[in-house]
Amino acid sequence: MAERASQPVLRLGFIGLGQAMNLILQRPWEIADLPFRFVAGADPRTSARERFEQDFDGRSYATAEELCDSGEVDVVYIATGPELHREHALLAAGSGKHMVVEKPLALTLDECAEMAAAAERHGVLLLAGHTHSFGAPYRRMAEIVHGGELGELVMVNSWMYNEFNVRPWPTAELVSTRGPLLNQGPHQVDIARQIGGGVARSVRAQTFWDPLRGCPGGYSALLQFEGGATASLVLDARGYFDVAELYDWIGEGGQPRDPDRSVTMHQNFQAVAALGPEARERRFQEQKELGRYGAEGASAEQWALWGYSFGQEHHQPFFGLTIASCERGAVRQSADGLYIYDQHQRREVTLGAEPPGRAAELMELYEGVVNGRPLRHDGRWATGTVEVCLAIEESARSGQEVPLTRQPAWAR
Amino acid sequence: MAERASQPVLRLGFIGLGQAMNLILQRPWEIADLPFRFVAGADPRTSARERFEQDFDGRSYATAEELCDSGEVDVVYIATGPELHREHALLAAGSGKHMVVEKPLALTLDECAEMAAAAERHGVLLLAGHTHSFGAPYRRMAEIVHGGELGELVMVNSWMYNEFNVRPWPTAELVSTRGPLLNQGPHQVDIARQIGGGVARSVRAQTFWDPLRGCPGGYSALLQFEGGATASLVLDARGYFDVAELYDWIGEGGQPRDPDRSVTMHQNFQAVAALGPEARERRFQEQKELGRYGAEGASAEQWALWGYSFGQEHHQPFFGLTIASCERGAVRQSADGLYIYDQHQRREVTLGAEPPGRAAELMELYEGVVNGRPLRHDGRWATGTVEVCLAIEESARSGQEVPLTRQPAWAR
Numbered sequence: 001m002a003e004r005a006s007q008p009v010l011r012l013g014f015i016g017l018g019q020a021m022n023l024i025l026q027r028p029w030e031i032a033d034l035p036f037r038f039v040a041g042a043d044p045r046t047s048a049r050e051r052f053e054q055d056f057d058g059r060s061y062a063t064a065e066e067l068c069d070s071g072e073v074d075v076v077y078i079a080t081g082p083e084l085h086r087e088h089a090l091l092a093a094g095s096g097k098h099m100v101v102e103k104p105l106a107l108t109l110d111e112c113a114e115m116a117a118a119a120e121r122h123g124v125l126l127l128a129g130h131t132h133s134f135g136a137p138y139r140r141m142a143e144i145v146h147g148g149e150l151g152e153l154v155m156v157n158s159w160m161y162n163e164f165n166v167r168p169w170p171t172a173e174l175v176s177t178r179g180p181l182l183n184q185g186p187h188q189v190d191i192a193r194q195i196g197g198g199v200a201r202s203v204r205a206q207t208f209w210d211p212l213r214g215c216p217g218g219y220s221a222l223l224q225f226e227g228g229a230t231a232s233l234v235l236d237a238r239g240y241f242d243v244a245e246l247y248d249w250i251g252e253g254g255q256p257r258d259p260d261r262s263v264t265m266h267q268n269f270q271a272v273a274a275l276g277p278e279a280r281e282r283r284f285q286e287q288k289e290l291g292r293y294g295a296e297g298a299s300a301e302q303w304a305l306w307g308y309s310f311g312q313e314h315h316q317p318f319f320g321l322t323i324a325s326c327e328r329g330a331v332r333q334s335a336d337g338l339y340i341y342d343q344h345q346r347r348e349v350t351l352g353a354e355p356p357g358r359a360a361e362l363m364e365l366y367e368g369v370v371n372g373r374p375l376r377h378d379g380r381w382a383t384g385t386v387e388v389c390l391a392i393e394e395s396a397r398s399g400q401e402v403p404l405t406r407q408p409a410w411a412r
Numbered sequence: 413m414a415e416r417a418s419q420p421v422l423r424l425g426f427i428g429l430g431q432a433m434n435l436i437l438q439r440p441w442e443i444a445d446l447p448f449r450f451v452a453g454a455d456p457r458t459s460a461r462e463r464f465e466q467d468f469d470g471r472s473y474a475t476a477e478e479l480c481d482s483g484e485v486d487v488v489y490i491a492t493g494p495e496l497h498r499e500h501a502l503l504a505a506g507s508g509k510h511m512v513v514e515k516p517l518a519l520t521l522d523e524c525a526e527m528a529a530a531a532e533r534h535g536v537l538l539l540a541g542h543t544h545s546f547g548a549p550y551r552r553m554a555e556i557v558h559g560g561e562l563g564e565l566v567m568v569n570s571w572m573y574n575e576f577n578v579r580p581w582p583t584a585e586l587v588s589t590r591g592p593l594l595n596q597g598p599h600q601v602d603i604a605r606q607i608g609g610g611v612a613r614s615v616r617a618q619t620f621w622d623p624l625r626g627c628p629g630g631y632s633a634l635l636q637f638e639g640g641a642t643a644s645l646v647l648d649a650r651g652y653f654d655v656a657e658l659y660d661w662i663g664e665g666g667q668p669r670d671p672d673r674s675v676t677m678h679q680n681f682q683a684v685a686a687l688g689p690e691a692r693e694r695r696f697q698e699q700k701e702l703g704r705y706g707a708e709g710a711s712a713e714q715w716a717l718w719g720y721s722f723g724q725e726h727h728q729p730f731f732g733l734t735i736a737s738c739e740r741g742a743v744r745q746s747a748d749g750l751y752i753y754d755q756h757q758r759r760e761v762t763l764g765a766e767p768p769g770r771a772a773e774l775m776e777l778y779e780g781v782v783n784g785r786p787l788r789h790d791g792r793w794a795t796g797t798v799e800v801c802l803a804i805e806e807s808a809r810s811g812q813e814v815p816l817t818r819q820p821a822w823a824r
Contacts, residue, residue: 220642221634238737263757330653344675
């Protein structure tokens with residue numbers, strides 16, 4: 001976070017100092033040297049506020065209102081629960097703050113539309129953040145596809161098999177996003193829309209139930225894009241098959257992945273579930289609290305219950321096997337970049353020098369705020385992604401193909 | 413092909429001594445010790461007939477009629493082009509011969525229905541053969557899913573990326589099956605239906621064009637099964653990404669796979685295509701002829717142009733990544749068997765002792781003929797598979813979900 005003489009530094013305030021804040025700080029290389037300064041944090045938890053003041057010599061507030069009222073913040077990062085995104089986004093917009101909102105933008109299309117409209121009305125920028133579409137491999141895949149060297153896209157296919165549902169989520173929290181549908185779905189849909197040009201015309205999908213968690217466990221969806229390309233998206237978050245097995249045991253963050261991770265997490269889940277309905281929820285809350293910023297007792301073992309591991313060794317981020325097929329070739333991720341296939345060769349492009357996803361996200365907003373560059377991942381974009389996720393649910397319910405109407409094009 | 417005192421031996425006659433016959437003979441371990449004797453072969457090519465008489469001390473005929481008229485044959489194996497399947501199946505049925513018909517059963521549903529009806533009317537058995545659904549991994553996957561140890565199926569997903577279209581097919585032959593749709597599609601659809609219980613209710617799909625070959629290059633399809641499970645099937649036969657890359661470079665037959673295979677085949681294709689329209693077709697015919705039974709000059713290099721390699725080293729057959737997800741676990745192929753995943757463990761089941769696909773196919777017919785056991789892969793079954801393949805094409809054309817009505821259940 002060095003300040004450079006040649007460019008202004010934006011003052012960032014966090015609304016919600018929870019697990020997301022900890023995850024950001026676990027990967028300091030992702031935000032090193034960005035023209036942002038962490039100046040403020042709002043959270044009802046005293047421990048988080050004290051920790052923020054220690055770590056950043058910043059101001060802390062018990063409420064989002066107080067943070068937004070302060071004149072010291074240019075941009076807020078909204079990392080509260082999705083049911084609070086609308087409230088906090090309207091607050092930020094009303095206070096003239098630009099904002100990053102974590103995925104999902106919101107849980108309903110009405111909320112999404114209200115948030116996007118509020119930002120526009122107040123002349124602030126809303127960046128829909130925190131999906132893997134910002135990651136270097138996915139950005140570059142989209143660039144290669146849109147660049148046309150392989151011809152037009154014909155299909156993009158993604159398989160994500162992970163253990164999202166087995167993490168010790170308090171049940172109500174998991175159910176509120178319909179399990180992975182509105183939490184993991186936005187990653188996959190954002191990646192596919194970014195590669196596919198943004199404008200999905202319809203979705204036909206089926207979901208399936210996770211009896212362990214009492215919510216959906218995943219889906220299989222077929223999207224039709226404007227122009228005729230398709231996306232086949234499969235998500236299974238129940239912790240049986242782990243897609244990292246097809247990817248040299250590299251995990252979501254690019255770190256080495258323990259092949260027994262899902263089994264270990266199931267063991268934790270079963271041990272907690274055996275406590276009975278009420279004690280189980282208390283224990284889930286405790287396990288969640290341990291991962292929050294400022295909590296005492298966070299450890300590698302605790303993070304492992306959430307499927308996370310950290311360390312210096314890391315490859316590119318990986319949110320499932322994703323293959324884009326074009327008229328004259330194809331592209332998919334390698335451990336440290338991309339494989340590009342055509343009739344002449346398979347070649348690898350490494351991406352080590354590209355900004356990581358978190359930096360790309362913050363810099364997209366920065367370029368918008370400082371240099372007036374239009375955002376790509378704005379509120380309308382994210383509304384389109386939430387529309388697809390909700391249409392997956394709707395198609396499963398109705399047994400029909402669901403037309404889509406809120407799909408802005410990806411700005412090439 | 414040893415005869416055993418305890419069981420009758422069926423006398424097998426081949427209609428069509430072409431590439432398929434050669435492929436059978438390249439893998440002798442698949443048919444060793446079966447209670448069949450190769451007694452007759454019919455082919456218009458003199459070289460094939462002479463070779464058959466040498467290899468098997470059998471009778472050969474220039475026409476299918478002569479072979480069917482002979483009293484020396486119990487079962488015919490129809491390995492002619494798909495446009496001839498109907499004619500040869502009706503001939504066999506009229507002569508009271510049981511039969512194996514290679515995939516696709518036929519190119520239209522009317523032909524399929526006529527063939528199935530003729531077999532029933534004449535009291536002979538029609539086995540729809542030669543799809544990977546007979547392979548040990550796919551048989552066992554279906555058994556595990558149907559056995560219920562992992563709960564009900566929720567989805568089965570398959571990705572096949574190969575180089576089918578880059579093989580030196582004479583153009584008319586490739587176009588007649590709409591590229592891979594009716595040639596490779598039956599493998600994938602048969603596998604999915606066998607695991608999914610057989611009864612697909614509808615298909616929503618998109619196809620894409622292969623400009624190199626002037627026919628479809630593949631598809632992405634979402635099938636809805638009776639009971640709510642889905643199959644997401646992706647096929648890309650254009651020789652860019654090769655799915656063996658995700659499977660330790662093991663090829664379709666279970667043999668080691670050259671990572672440069674698709675590129676080499678594209679080089680051959682481009683060299684031949686450069687000859688111009690007419691010379692190109694002659695050269696494709698020559699390259700096809702070299703792979704036919706009885707031809708002179710077949711070599712490892714020639715087979716490699718078709719994507720094939722042979723040798724003693726082999727694993728289980730592999731027709732794309734296929735993952736079956738159930739209520740309480742999942743199953744997919746390992747190199748030599750299956751991985752089974754549940755909340756307690758990932759374990760591997762090896763299948764080395766299981767009969768290979770070709771043996772399973774012939775023994776399914778044998779059990780039907782000799783012991784009266786009902787066929788699973790009968791004419792009605794294969795009609796259902798052709799219906800799905802044609803519905804993929806229809807859904808792509810209409811942009812609509814296509815209901816399916818000819819889907820018999822898999823006999824558990």
